[in-house]
Amino acid sequence: MTEQRHRVFSGARPTGRQHLGNYLGAIRNYVALQDDYDCIYCVVDLHALTTLSDTDKLRTWTYEMTLDWLAAGIDPDRGTILFVQSHVPQVVELHLLLSMVTPLGWLTRLPTFKEKVRQQPDNVNYGLVGYPVLMAADITLYKADTVPVGVDQAPHLEFTREIVRRFNRLFGDVLVEPQAKYTEFTKVLGIDGKQKMSKSLNNHIEIASPPEEIQGRVMQMMTDPARRYRSDPGHPEVCNVYSLHKFFSADEVGQIEHDCRNAGIGCVQCKRKLAQNIADYFAPFRERRAEWDAHPDDVWDVLADGARRASAIAEETITAVKDAIGLPERR
Ligand code: AMP
Ligand code: TRP
Numbered sequence: 343m344t345e346q347r348h349r350v351f352s353g354a355r356p357t358g359r360q361h362l363g364n365y366l367g368a369i370r371n372y373v374a375l376q377d378d379y380d381c382i383y384c385v386v387d388l389h390a391l392t393t394l395s396d397t398d399k400l401r402t403w404t405y406e407m408t409l410d411w412l413a414a415g416i417d418p419d420r421g422t423i424l425f426v427q428s429h430v431p432q433v434v435e436l437h438l439l440l441s442m443v444t445p446l447g448w449l450t451r452l453p454t455f456k457e458k459v460r461q462q463p464d465n466v467n468y469g470l471v472g473y474p475v476l477m478a479a480d481i482t483l484y485k486a487d488t489v490p491v492g493v494d495q496a497p498h499l500e501f502t503r504e505i506v507r508r509f510n511r512l513f514g515d516v517l518v519e520p521q522a523k524y525t526e527f528t529k530v531l532g533i534d535g536k537q538k539m540s541k542s543l544n545n546h547i548e549i550a551s552p553p554e555e556i557q558g559r560v561m562q563m564m565t566d567p568a569r570r571y572r573s574d575p576g577h578p579e580v581c582n583v584y585s586l587h588k589f590f591s592a593d594e595v596g597q598i599e600h601d602c603r604n605a606g607i608g609c610v611q612c613k614r615k616l617a618q619n620i621a622d623y624f625a626p627f628r629e630r631r632a633e634w635d636a637h638p639d640d641v642w643d644v645l646a647d648g649a650r651r652a653s654a655i656a657e658e659t660i661t662a663v664k665d666a667i668g669l670p671e672r673r
Contacts, residue, residue, distance in 0.1 A: 350379040351486030351520075353386035353427065353477075356403040360410040361546035362620075363530035363539035366589065371490050371525045373415040382423040382484050382652065383416055385645075388434070389427070389477070392470040393462065408641055410550060413631035418644050425648030427480065432656040436479040437472065439663060443508050444475055452497050478502040482517045483656050490523040513666040517659075527589075535564030535582040550631055553621035560617035565609040566602075576602035576609070583609070583616055590619040 352372060360369060375381055385404050391397065404426060416422055427433060449455060449471050458473075459466050469476075477498050481489055489499060499522040506519045529538050532545025539546045547559045566581045568574070578584035578599045587595050598615070601607035634641055665671070 347378070347380050348488050349484065349486045350375050350381045350488045350490060350523075351384070351481050351484045352382075352490050353384040353389070353480055354407065355390040356385050356387055356400060356407050357390075357541055358399070358403040359406050359548045359550050360414075361539055361541060361548050362586070363532075363546065364410075365414065365549050366527040366530050367492050367525055368490070369411060369414045369416075370527075371523075372411070373417075375488075375490060375523075376415075376417060376420050376422055379488060380421065381416075382425075382486065383411065384425055384427050384480060384652075386427045386477075386480065389473060392467065392473050393458070393465075395465075404645075405638065405641060408645060409631055409634050412634050412641065412644065413627050414549075418648065423648045423651050424644055425652045426645050429645070429649035430483075430652045430656050432653070432660045433476070433479050433483050435660055436483050436663060437476045439667065440479055440482075440505055440509065441472060441475050443512060444505060446471075448501060448504070449474060452501065454494070454497050474498045474501045475505070478505045481520050482506060483659050484652065485518045485655065485659060487518050487520055488523050489520050490525060493524055493528045496522060496524075513663075513668075516662050516666045531582045531585070533559055533563045533582075547620070549624055550628065552628070553617075556621045556624075557614070557617040560613050560620065561610075563613060565613070569609065572608045573605050575605050578602045583613055586620070587612075587616055590616060590623055 350372075352368070354364070354368060372381065372383055385407060387400055387404060390400065394400070408424065411424065416424055418424055452474060455471065455473070458470055462470075474497075478501065481502050489502075491499065499520065503519050506517045509517050510519075531537065532539040532543055533547065534543075534545045537543055537545060547556060551559070560583075563583050565583050566576045566578075568580075569576045581602070584598065584602065587598050591598060594615075598607065598612065602612065
């Protein structure tokens with residue numbers, strides 16, 4: 343008998359076109375995991391509602407993000423399920439059921455919740471407090487045992503594990519307790535060289551950008567602040583341009599480091615090289631993206647098919663959960 347493969351689940355809020363931080367921190371890993379795991383990736387549109395005021399962007403952003411994921415190599419033909427959270431409404435049901443065994447203090451104590459309260463003091467809605475419960479519902483509904491996320495999500499994963507233990511203690515061994523799988527690129531910095539790359543800070547570089555645009559953004563990048571003149575030696579270890587070279591210029595990174603330390607290469611030239619290598623790296627990606635984008639119906643079909651397959655798993659779980667709790671069956 344073949345051994346059952348482990349199952350991966352991860353989700354990302356539809357924030358539109360993906361940037362280098364998303365790519366290195368999440369998407370690249372999602373793609374690689376397809377070799378060894380059954381993978382389910384989800385556009386978590388309901389989670390986006392906890393912070394979003396302009397919901398009119400949700401459809402376009404879902405489409406743009408899905409295009410980026412498909413073009414990057416998330417591949418339904420290899421069995422991967424790619425779908426939109428709200429298309430499988432059982433998650434809402436499980437969210438409610440889990441909420442009944444969630445002490446409110448567990449939620450309000452979370453550092454991620456406290457940060458959101460600071461960021462949006464005028465919109466501390468009921469759904470926002472329940473954000474981690476919805477995430478626990480995502481993971482457990484699809485019986486995932488492995489969850490690739492950035493370390494910023496560690497408190498949510500820990501919360502999920504606690505809820506699973508509590509639920510199983512109360513109602514029997516029904517839910518699977520997941521493990522987080524952290525990525526090596528935990529924090530890609532933005533072009534400001536200080537803060538985490540993020541669309542909301544406008545310090546990002548979109549992976550779908552044409553080469554001229556990549557060049558434009560890379561040329562604005564902060565480099566080693568101590569290197570004021572071309573003849574000053576540089577310090578690659580504190581330079582964000584260098585940290586991206588490590589990924590995008592693997593063959594020449596030793597030379598770049600040497601030349602920077604000896605002032606053999608200037609920052610402008612160094613950035614031009616990086617822009618070129620990023621643009622080259624994503625050339626096949628841009629082609630595949632354009633091919634998908636020429637057939638938007640195919641993209642929505644992938645999501646519809648994903649939702650169908652996800653529903654089958656969801657239905658099994660939700661039936662088992664209701665049965666375990668003791669809700670009256672419907673005859
Ligand atoms: P978000 O767009 O913030 O919902 O993030 C989607 C995924 O990308 C999550 O798994 C994040 O951990 C990851 N991510 C976002 N920004 C960065 C960044 N600057 N560095 C590393 N990973 C990131
Ligand atoms: N909270 C995650 C983030 O902001 C997104 C997310 C929602 C998620 N549900 C999930 C991640 C389930 C992993 C598993 O990045």
